[in-house]
Amino acid sequence: MMSTRHGAIGSIILLLLAFTAIVAPLIAPYHPLQQTAASLAPPSGDFYFGTDNIGRDVFSLILYGARSSLMVGFGAALAALLVGGTIGIVAGYFRGPVEMVLMRVIELFQTLPVIMLVLCAVALFGSNFWLLIAAVALAIWPMEARLVYGQYIKLRERDFISAARVADFSTSHIIFREILPNAVQPVIVQVALDASIAILIEAGLGFLGLSDPSMVSWGQLLFVAQDYMDTAWWMSVFPGAAICIAIIGLNLFADGLNEIVDPRSARGMGGLQ
């Protein structure tokens, strides 16, 4: 991972973020919900990133916000991997009418304004932490499914799979022991990219005031900042920058992974093109 420059920068950003999320209570100068007397105070030595409308320290809020962003980001990416992966395997390996139906479903999800669907789900069923993960996963699983599907379609025709069939290995053995190890590499890269999209969607939900109200999140901070843009630029600038840094970190990380997994495509920015 450290051998590529992008990968190295990405890994460092991710490690720092994860570290921040874990030790937030130790390094945050204030409790995120603690209201100080100084409301809307600009950045200073006491409050590095200023304070918000009710006197909470924006720097501490951002440190704690890393938790929900990373958890929802990776949680949704893993959930999408599970759902999308299963569907991709079933469609790609068994083919036939199942493939037809599943591919139509994937296409449906890829053409729909999915953010609206996610919003709708959250609006109708509420937004606790787990529902949020499920809703975000709803938006990103088709990408994962498509990728896994492509891998399985390609690999199932290879000679070593025919050999495994002739050798009378069970279907589950062929799917999980023969094909999966060969299919998994690009999928890992996609999971990192999915996590970055999930963080963006989570931020969007937070910005609309639909994230879990019991957790601090970066999007939620931007939601509050919306009403104070004329007086407190710091309420918007710093949380937004935090989101950007997380997304950049994940994409560089995915890029580094990609160079390791597939050295031939090592012309940078694999995920973005």
Place this chain on the structure above:
Amino acid sequence: MLRYILQRALYALPLMLVIIVVMFTLLHLIPGDPVQALVGDYPVPPAYRQAIEEKYRLNDPFLTQVWNYVTAVVQGDFGYSYQNQRPVLSLILERAPRTILLASVGFAFAIPLGMAIGVITGTTRSSTTDKIWTTSALIAYAIPTFWLGQLLVMFFALRLGWFPTQGIGPLVSRAHGFDWILERGRYLALPALAFAIHEGMRFARIMRASVIDTLSQGYIITARSKGLTRGQIIRRHVLRNSSLPLVTVAGYAFGSALSGAVLLETVFTWPGLGLLMVDSIRLRDNLTVVGVVIFSAVAVVLMNLLVDILYAMLDPRIRTGG
């Protein structure tokens, strides 16, 4: 040709039905009283309760209810919004043109922007251009549109005072003709800019990849050996052949534009479909929320159908090939 159009239309029809059925099922899955779930947090008048129960026959089997809902929606009956005291459809029809205006002005700037950046970065293979491109593409990708919107408002509207911070126009306007357009344009400028930057960078990525692909084709070598200049090759061969993938993506970008509109319209309080959806969510006006989703989804399906047909007319290979 007619056969192809019919074929595509037949494919789009079940898609739209599925969308309506899924949305109704979602509504149905909300725990508690279904009539209350339809109306949201607004107190349900007894007469309306009776009307809804009759219309969707809420005591009938689920499939009958679905059928009733589908037939109502197909006839344009999305229900009545008590929060707004208006039928949902009239709300949607009032808001939709504003979203379309925002998106089309945004696209009108995003497409040439994306093409220009894509061609420049795709044809210039120096490490400096590459570095600048990679960095700006990454940053553009990482900036959430709504944050970009907030930054634009804080800088151009609040600091410099060039543009209004929000809304679609002044409350009272005496402007006429060209002045009126200018006045409206100032309100449109920032949301359209945010939209154009975001989508434009996406288009630039696709265009760049496509340009690089085109450059490796045989006819470029032929053109070069014919002695055409760089500019001629780019104009006559590269630009034309690289644009098709971009056109495809731009055509299908309607769905993502609608999704993006939800966030952008909220930043700029632009009263389009997206803001209608967000406001309805806050008011717990479920019928309107579901109405907007169905309307948008059907619009996307129809738009994609239109794009497919346009292609078939432009490029005969698609008609016969697939």
